[in-house]
Amino acid sequence: MAAEQTFMDKLTALCKRRGFIYQSSEIYGGIGGFWDYGPLGVELKRNIKERWWQDMVIDPPCGPDGREVEMVGVDCAIIMNPKVWEASGHATGFADPMVDCRKCRGRFRLDQVFRIEARRPDAAEPFAVFTVQGDGTHSALEAARPRAMKLSKKHGGGEFALAAASFKDVLATDPRVELLACPTCDEPGTLTEPRQFNLMFQTYVGALQDASSLAYLRPETAQGIFANFKNVLDTTRVKVPFGIAQIGKSFRNEINPRNYTFRSREFEQMEIEFFCSDASSMEWYEFWRKVRYDWYVKLGLRSDKLRLRDQTPAELAHYSKACADIEYLFPFSDEFQELEGVAHRGNFDLSQHARFSGKDLTYFDDEAWERDKERFPDPEQARQAKNAPPYRYLPTVIEPSAGVDRAALAFLCEAYTEDAAPDEKGELQTRVVMKFHPQLAPVKVAFFPLVNKEGMPEIAAALYREARRYMPAFFDDKGAIGRRYRRQDEIGTPYCVTVDGDTLRDGSVTIRDRDTLAQVRVKKEGVIAWLRERLGR
Ligand code: GAP
Numbered sequence: 001m002a003a004e005q006t007f008m009d010k011l012t013a014l015c016k017r018r019g020f021i022y023q024s025s026e027i028y029g030g031i032g033g034f035w036d037y038g039p040l041g042v043e044l045k046r047n048i049k050e051r052w053w054q055d056m057v058i059d060p061p062c063g064p065d066g067r068e069v070e071m072v073g074v075d076c077a078i079i080m081n082p083k084v085w086e087a088s089g090h091a092t093g094f095a096d097p098m099v100d101c102r103k104c105r106g107r108f109r110l111d112q113v114f115r116i117e118a119r120r121p122d123a124a125e126p127f128a129v130f131t132v133q134g135d136g137t138h139s140a141l142e143a144a145r146p147r148a149m150k151l152s153k154k155h156g157g158g159e160f161a162l163a164a165a166s167f168k169d170v171l172a173t174d175p176r177v178e179l180l181a182c183p184t185c186d187e188p189g190t191l192t193e194p195r196q197f198n199l200m201f202q203t204y205v206g207a208l209q210d211a212s213s214l215a216y217l218r219p220e221t222a223q224g225i226f227a228n229f230k231n232v233l234d235t236t237r238v239k240v241p242f243g244i245a246q247i248g249k250s251f252r253n254e255i256n257p258r259n260y261t262f263r264s265r266e267f268e269q270m271e272i273e274f275f276c277s278d279a280s281s282m283e284w285y286e287f288w289r290k291v292r293y294d295w296y297v298k299l300g301l302r303s304d305k306l307r308l309r310d311q312t313p314a315e316l317a318h319y320s321k322a323c324a325d326i327e328y329l330f331p332f333s334d335e336f337q338e339l340e341g342v343a344h345r346g347n348f349d350l351s352q353h354a355r356f357s358g359k360d361l362t363y364f365d366d367e368a369w370e371r372d373k374e375r376f377p378d379p380e381q382a383r384q385a386k387n388a389p390p391y392r393y394l395p396t397v398i399e400p401s402a403g404v405d406r407a408a409l410a411f412l413c414e415a416y417t418e419d420a421a422p423d424e425k426g427e428l429q430t431r432v433v434m435k436f437h438p439q440l441a442p443v444k445v446a447f448f449p450l451v452n453k454e455g456m457p458e459i460a461a462a463l464y465r466e467a468r469r470y471m472p473a474f475f476d477d478k479g480a481i482g483r484r485y486r487r488q489d490e491i492g493t494p495y496c497v498t499v500d501g502d503t504l505r506d507g508s509v510t511i512r513d514r515d516t517l518a519q520v521r522v523k524k525e526g527v528i529a530w531l532r533e534r535l536g537r
Helices: 009-016 039-058 084-087 139-156 166-172 224-229 229-235 280-300 350-359 366-369 378-383 404-415 455-465 481-491 501-506 526-536
Strands: 022-023 035-037 071-072 095-100 107-109 113-118 128-133 162-168 196-198 202-204 214-216 242-251 264-275 307-310 324-330 337-344 396-403 416-422 428-434 446-450 471-475 496-497 506-513 519-523
Touching: 009 022, 009 404, 009 416, 009 428, 039 071, 039 242, 039 264, 039 280, 039 404, 084 162, 084 224, 084 242, 107 446, 113 166, 128 139, 128 501, 139 162, 162 214, 214 501, 214 506, 224 242, 224 264, 242 428, 264 280, 264 404, 264 428, 280 307, 280 324, 280 396, 324 404, 337 404, 350 396, 396 404, 396 526, 416 481, 428 481, 446 481, 455 471, 455 496, 455 501, 481 496, 496 526, 501 506, 506 526, 519 526
Parallel strands: 071 242, 446 471, 446 496
Antiparallel strands: 022 035, 095 107, 095 196, 113 128, 113 162, 202 214, 242 264, 264 396, 307 324, 324 337, 337 396, 416 428, 496 506, 506 519
């Protein structure tokens, strides 16, 4: 009997079949952690990025003080001077502790391998101890259950409970790695001592390949923004508070790329570094936390699968006052997973870059000084004066940092729906429909002639040609009309326009709504305006 398809099996099959996402270099057997976006995937991703740029950079909501929020963008090189990564801490700190197995050559992140203990109620000793891999405690326990059941039967059956502890936690209390089993070989004694594994991809710049030409593919876009802070200040008229935004590729040599595109080795980020005074920073933090959460809700992520989780004080970086993760309950896990982080970063990054580059990255608040000029004719004197406002300072940073691919995956998961729709004979059939928010849908409208005669194809083609000037559109004259609707439902096209016998008689066409299946008749001269109004194009 064929195994039942999981939600992710169905979604990944649809993404492949309809050209959303392909495995990278698939004809050569693929390569772990890299993905290609097909004709529909690229439109979806473009829509996400364009929406983000429009809503965060071009026209962001008003700030906590009710004033316009000032935002500008940059597009920095992927390869930067390696000193950037020394200053940011990535060269030394951007590492996961790992163990290697000498026997199977597997490499495992300490926080993603779990020692499982299966124990009878009230028993002092477990009847089984073994190792599984998992994204978190919950998924490790799920992975362990079938094996624990088998072992329980072997040991006479009966009730049992499972406990999972990551190798990271186990080794923190007892550092003897030789007691732990490799999850693949299933025997203790084959694992190496834990080692730090730097996640940055290395390359060489120029002809020489030695330490002097070593460089890195950026693991985040944020540092390009910090490195250009002074350039932006010097070449534009921005004033604190303001933000710099960037969208671009980042690269991390993840040990366990997994869960489809969720953890990839090459991915895109959409990051904002928002510079403000320390006194106003918590207000701005609250502002961005809410703006970013609302953005996902507005674009269709259902609120019960989306949550905003404040990090506990123990999770916070030493320089951070607060951090919130926007998390989504992806179908491949029982635990919420990070979609975006909104972090209060203090002035850590700017002070690091000032120190490592030797450049003055302070901001001079000339307007505040102007107001106080009589009191302090010399700005330096003002800075020194007791109780004087700080005219020159390193701004505090709030960083909303999102992943384009993770957002795309969440929107795909949320959109995938199976419901029932009547076929040509009026009988209800299961249909697969991607209920994307219209602004994210890769194709906005499809045009069909009901039959390929009596001038219907010509009218439909003319409407299609006009629609393309404003929005991605599709023309389809192949197969039964019901099948054409279903093909568009499966890729999430919000509207289908059909030219039929009535069009020839009274000049009207049918417009069918993807979600409600409601059909309205609209004069063909007014169709494009009707669509543009509803789709905001
Ligand atoms: N500048 C801060 C920063 O990069 P992060 O939490 O490491 O923070 C931010 O990354 C976002 O980038 C994540 O919330 C996620 O959406 C995305 N991201 C990070 N690593 C990723 C990976 N391996 N694959 C796909 N997306 C990733």
